[in-house]
Amino acid sequence: MRIELTQQQRESQEGFRAFVQAEIQPNADRYDREERVPPEIIQSMARQGYLGAIIPxxxxxxxxxxxxxxxxxxxxGRGCSSLRSLLTVHSMVSYAIQRWGSSAQKTYWLPRLAAGETIAxxxxxxxxxxxxxxxxxTSATLDEQGYRLxxxxxxxxxxxxxxxxxxFARNGASISTFLVERDTPGFSVSPITGILGTRxxxxxxxxxxxxxxxxxxxLGGRGFGMASIASSAxxxxxxxxxxxxxxxxxxxxxxxxxxxxxxxQFGVPLRQHQLIQQMLTEMITNLSAARLLCLQAGYAKEQGDPSTVMQTFIAKYFASVKAAQSANDAVQIHGANGCSSEYSVQRYMRDAKIMEIIEGSTQIQQITIANASYQELGF
Structure with a gap:
């Protein structure tokens, strides 16, 4: 099967890259140091339609x-993994409401999420x-006044x-899902700082x-929390x-x-040293392979192919592991400079480690992929 981008997809790709190069890459290291992104860049992403990417x-x-x-x-992800993370969680919630929400929930929340008026x-x-x-x-108890979380x-x-x-909260013997607004009485937030990556x-x-x-x-029916809403999001x-x-x-x-x-070094550019070429070759090969796995998973999603779930597991596993390997090699190529905040590769290495943990750790991916293969063969 040959997978290639349509003309419209290529044009979108060029637009995405141009936006990231102009608006995000020059500031990504500063965002990392300050452990925050300014609201202006989030609103800029919203104006581009990125926060409503998968909303109808x-x-x-x-x-x-x-x-x-x-x-x-x-x-x-090329420009700033922290901003990619915003798109991820915002899209996960948007998708959950779109797929499982009531008509009233969709009508109220989806336009606000698409416009960036509400961050999820x-x-x-x-x-x-x-x-x-x-x-x-976390528990949810139903009484005459509603739910108490x-x-x-x-x-x-x-x-x-x-x-x-x-x-997500335990509702009796099952797990259910709830929409909670920030200003709800009894709800509070405490910042976490100093994390390794996606700072x-x-x-x-x-x-x-x-x-x-x-x-x-x-959101959805009682007990829909894990098997339906969480798994799909x-x-x-x-x-x-x-x-x-x-x-x-x-x-x-x-x-x-x-x-x-x-x-x-030694009178010639690093590019002429064979061991540097070896590390670069690994990056080039892994970039191509990881992208193809992602394209395959995306194509399956477009076709409604149920295999897309496992294909996404495989793509996430391979791409995240190879991102960590590539980042480690990038720091090695940069030597002592790679350990300095003056060069972005140290940020890539810290961010890449996070990719191996979030949305299912590397080990969970390995267990899931292996078990699926056993089931496919009838064991």
Whole structure:
């Protein structure tokens, strides 16, 4: 099967790259140092239609096909993984509302999310619960006044500034999903700083202490939380991270090609040293392979092929692992300079490690992919 971009997709790709090169790349290291992104760049992304990337046009969104959406994630991943993370969590919540929301929820929230008037965050992980998401402890109790939420969430990307949170809570024997607005009584946010990578993603802890919301803030049916809403939203998240990892590999390659052409050692440019060429060859090969895996997953999503879920697992696994490898090699090529904040490769290395953890760790991906292969063969 030959996968190639349409003319419209190529034009979109060029537009994404031009925006990132002009608006994001020159400032990404500063965002990383300051551990924040300014509201102006978020609104600029909104004006470009990026925050409404997968929201239907009927609600003010861009309604991108999944290949184009992937190319956007690659471009943002090339420029700043923290801003790519914004697109990821915002799109995950947008997708959940679009697919599982009531007519009233869609009509109210989707236009606001598409316009960037509302920034969304995804509230699943807890202090003691990461990969074992089915064991969350946050609870939701229904009474005559609505739902009362009690619990503690952690590692919420853009939780410091988000206006709307998709909160997963235990509702009796099952897990349900709720829309919680930032100004809800009993809801509070505490910033998390000093994280290893994606430092500008403005991560936060969330506290729900006798937090009361109307019954209509339930998203989907009771008990839909994990098997339906979380799994489908996380598939979108993994797809974003896979493409974002492709962007990191491209950043490592471009920076390393530039540096090795200018830097001289032993009287010749680094590019003439064979071991440098070996590392560059690995980056080039892994970039091509990771992008093809992502394109294959995106094509399957466009076709409604159920294999897209496993293809996305594979793409995310490969791309994130190779992003970490490429970033490590990029720092090695830069030598001591690569350990300096004056060069972006140290940021790529820290960000790439995060890609191996979020939306399913490398080990969870390996377990899932292997088990799926056993099932396919009837074991």
């Amino acid at each position: 046009r009927a609600y003010g969104g861009s309604e991108m096909d999944m290949i184009t959406f992937g190319l956007l994630n690659e471009a943002l 965050a995804f509230g699943l992980s807890e202090p003691e619960i990461g990969s074992d998401a089915k064991s969350i402890k 009690q619990g503690h969430k952690k590692w919420m990307t853009y939780g410091q500034i988000a206006d709307l949170f998709l909160i 500008a993603s403005m991560v936060a802890e969330l506290f729900l202490e006798d937090c009361r919301i109307p019954a209509q803030n339930l 996380l598939d979108v998240g993994r797809y974003c991270v896979a493409w974002g990892s492709v962007g990191i590999i491209r950043a490592c390659l471009e920076d390393s090609l530039n540096y090795s052409s200018q830097r001289q």
